[in-house]
Amino acid sequence: xxxxxxxxxxxxxxxxxxxxxxxxxxxxxxxxxxxxxxxxxxxxxxxxxxxxxxxxxxxxxxxxxxxxxxxxxxxxxxxxxxxxxxxxxxxxxxxxxxxxxxxxxxxxxxxxxxxxxxxxxxxxxxxxxxxxxxxxxxxxxxxxxxxxxxxxxxxxxxxxxxxxxxxxxxxxxxxxxxxxxxxxxxxxxxxxxxxxxxxxxxxxxxxxxxxxxxxxxxxxxxxxxxxxxxxxxxxxxxxxxxxxxxxxxxxxxxxxxxxxxxxxxxxxxxxxxxxxxxxxxxxxxxxxxxxxxxxxxxxxxxxxxxxxxxxxxxxxxxxxxxxxxxxxxxxxxxxxxxxxxxxxxxxxxxxxxxxxxxxxxxxxxxxxxxxxxxxxxxxxxxxxxxxxxxxxxxxxxxxxxxxxxxxxxxxxxxxxxxxxxxxxxxxxxxxxxxxxxxxxxxxxxxxxxxxxxx
Numbered sequence: 001x002x003x004x005x006x007x008x009x010x011x012x013x014x015x016x017x018x019x020x021x022x023x024x025x026x027x028x029x030x031x032x033x034x035x036x037x038x039x040x041x042x043x044x045x046x047x048x049x050x051x052x053x054x055x056x057x058x059x060x061x062x063x064x065x066x067x068x069x070x071x072x073x074x075x076x077x078x079x080x081x082x083x084x085x086x087x088x089x090x091x092x093x094x095x096x097x098x099x100x101x102x103x104x105x106x107x108x109x110x111x112x113x114x115x116x117x118x119x120x121x122x123x124x125x126x127x128x129x130x131x132x133x134x135x136x137x138x139x140x141x142x143x144x145x146x147x148x149x150x151x152x153x154x155x156x157x158x159x160x161x162x163x164x165x166x167x168x169x170x171x172x173x174x175x176x177x178x179x180x181x182x183x184x185x186x187x188x189x190x191x192x193x194x195x196x197x198x199x200x201x202x203x204x205x206x207x208x209x210x211x212x213x214x215x216x217x218x219x220x221x222x223x224x225x226x227x228x229x230x231x232x233x234x235x236x237x238x239x240x241x242x243x244x245x246x247x248x249x250x251x252x253x254x255x256x257x258x259x260x261x262x263x264x265x266x267x268x269x270x271x272x273x274x275x276x277x278x279x280x281x282x283x284x285x286x287x288x289x290x291x292x293x294x295x296x297x298x299x300x301x302x303x304x305x306x307x308x309x310x311x312x313x314x315x316x317x318x319x320x321x322x323x324x325x326x327x328x329x330x331x332x333x334x335x336x337x338x339x340x341x342x343x344x345x346x347x348x349x350x351x352x353x354x355x356x357x358x359x360x361x362x363x364x365x366x367x368x369x370x371x372x373x374x375x376x377x378x379x380x381x382x383x384x385x386x387x388x389x390x391x392x393x394x395x396x397x398x399x400x401x402x403x404x405x406x407x408x409x410x411x412x413x414x415x416x417x418x419x420x421x422x423x424x425x426x427x428x429x430x431x432x433x434x435x436x437x438x439x440x441x442x443x444x445x446x447x448x449x450x451x452x453x454x
Contacts, residue, residue: 014290016254016263019247024283026125026245026276028139028146028158036248039160043252048266049119049170050240052257052292058239058269059294061113063322065398066354071108072325072399073101074241074270074356075441076117078433079124082144085169090176092406093118094185096438098236100445107449113239117403119173120242120268122166123249124432125276141431145246149431163249170267174240181238207446241296244271247287254291262292272296272327275303280310289314296325298358301338305345312351325354327401328386331362332378335385343393357386358401359444364433367413371424373434376414380447387451402444404436415440 030036064070075097077084093116101112122145131140131151138156141149145166148155244250244265253267265271271291275298277284288295297311308326316324326346330338346353359382363374383400390397410427411434413419428434436444 014286016251016287016290018290019251019283019287022281022283022286023279024247025279026142027247027283028142030158030160032160036160039163040248040252043163043167043249046167046253047171048253048255049167049174050266050269052260052264052266054239055264055266055269055293057237058113058115059322061111061237061322062270062294062325062354064111065113066321066352066396068110068396068398070111070113070398071104072113072115072354072356072401073097073104073445074115074117074399075100075402075404076241077121077405078403078430078435079143080118080121080169081431082122082165082169085172087176089407090118090173091180091185092438094177094180094238094406096404096406096441098185100441101236103442103445103449107446108452113399114236115239115241115270116177117241117401119177119240120166120170122169123243123245125243125245125274143245143432145249163246163252166249167253167267177238181236239269241270241272242268243274244268244284244288245274245277247283250287260292263290265291265293268293270294270296272298272325274298275300275329278311280307280314285311285314294322294325296327296356298361299326299328299342301330301334301362303342305341308342308346309349309351312346312349312353316352319352321352322354324352325356325399327356327358329358329361329401330382332359332382332385334362335382336389339386339389340393343390343395347393347395354398355390355395356399356401357383357397359383359386360401360403360433360436367421367424369421369425371411371421371428371434373421373424374412376412376419376436376440376443379412379436379440380444383444383448384451387448400444400448402436402441403433404438404441406438409435409437411435411437412440416443 061070065072076093097114097116101114104112123143126140126142128140130137133151138151138153139147141147145162146158250265250267254263254265256263271293273284273288278297295315312324328339359379360374363378363382364372367373386397408427409429410419410423411430413421416439
């Protein structure tokens, strides 16, 4: 029996602003409350970024992933920057996700749900509210939607006008992605269009090109048999996701729509709650329980089984298919001890969730030369262990969640090129967390296929 049977997404006691009566962690302090209200008023009048029918279509696909009929690939930047809203960066992000999904579709023999961790990933939680350098203490950088990374008083002051810019940049990103996909950018007849400029020297290039050739042969074979072009291969569904951290922004884009009951967060298809804001009595869980989007929760090594069961009671009391995902991020060193009790508890209680592996956040470390990085071997090991642990528990790993980029960065060590700590100095561009580069991302996709095919 549900512990919180009254807390359903259509409960009469929920409104888009009922979160304001709960403890709200990771929220900035705006110096001018009237300016904040003016901006929120503008946001409420702006068009939404996604549609309710796209959200419901994604929820149906996630329900199929829960049953093992699809696989979720969720990836993108740790935190987007306004300056990166330009065509080359956006198309490269899309290319690497399309290439990874091509590998997964070919190897897993099932459809892949493609979800970009972008078009709204402008807020980041921080471990401290302030930062001190050379005796000066300023507010922490919380992402471009809140303040700027430069260490000056003016840059670090939370500015509500940045929410308007974030909405604009998200809309521009989504518009460009939709235009690329609708224009045939994702056409399986021409996967060579997805190649990045530096792929030619990649150690993985030969293996990938062989895979592309195999898919091309299969497409041509089907079309020869049918006597016509297979038109549904010329586009893909693509969805967006971000951590819904800045609740005033999310509330302003939470709307009711014609011919659909309830409320939708129309800033993104698939919002998630991070570990720092997943308290049962907190504002973020209160906000999430009332929206009809599919939602996710990050689950770390400190989470206890009873916490997960109570979160399910609050966020998915009616056991709706596709509604709730748990994204576990334990770290390669802890996952074997920490994950099985959670899997067993949810399975014993008969709960319907989608399990996803975030192999990035539990494997962060600092190098001797001062860089925050992740070892590729640890990332790959956590993914592979996740498959093993789910198989042993009789549950199913239905997807992966990765911080990655389509750029030729050097932020994570190891991988096909065996990047070292010294290589990090060459092209370390992230302002927050280290990301897998294109080659490392593709290598993870290939590792998943090899693991599942073993």
